[in-house]
Amino acid sequence: MLNRFCKPVCQGVALAVALCAGVASADVRISDGWLRAVPPVSPTMAGYLTVTNEGDTSVNITGARSEIAGHAMLHSMKTLDDGTRKMGHLHHVMLAPGESFSFLPGGDHLMLMKLQRVPQPGESVTVCLTQAEGEAICAGLPVLREAPSDS
Template identity: 35%
Template sequence: MYKQLISGFLLGLCFISPVFAGSAADDMEVTAPWAREVPPGLTTSAGFLTLHNKGNKEHKLVAAESPATGMVELHTHINDNGVMRMRPVENIPVAPGGTTKLQPGGYHLMLMMLKKPLKSGDKMPITLEFEDGSRKEIQAEVLHFSMEKDMKHMKMGH
């Protein structure tokens, strides 16, 4: 009887161990989330952040949503014969122990169908979803965006 109890207990642990395993959202550290300020009348903006994978396997950001928008898409910029173009992507990978930056000119969140203008100083809730279905809620600060200032910032390696 005692052996059966122990055996059943150990078998049960095998089935529930995935519950105790870390999720992609648990492994992911999100820093410096921000969204670009847009004036009244514009209904599209962009969101940026840094993802750091503290885990030991690759994770992928596969979706995002916000109650402040009608839709959020994952995007990147590509060089199409000398012309920079935005394109949706299915996911944004983050290597084990690695960092992926979502920044102007690269990966970013396209914030579409804004329900109200984004003003500098506001906070915007965004939920990130990863390949295993886990989710992480963040607050992106809305910042004024200056292309000239930001391009200098990017060239300096920030």
């Protein structure tokens, strides 16, 4: 009963914290971020967010890292002509001033690998986007069992 009440509340609070506390670098903002909760035996998990360049020079996002993952990367997702879906390494995302890019379920996403531990729903995990030049852009992302739009 407590769990039933706590789950949506905890997820909501975690989500609100992440959505409100998005800004993590001077001119680059992370928003709408979350990680999809997975079973404790999972070796990988995916993350989603929107990154916006609010500065006046271009930004080149070249990778990702996280405190809980031995390795993280940007992943592309393509739908091929036969309808199958293929993942691959997304080497960089170039953002002109004012541009945004969204990593979304079923699309391009962040992939956290070699997990040192698997965070569970309700936790917040720091995830950083690395740039070709300049500091990494970090934000605390809530771990959610369901996509924010589905819950």
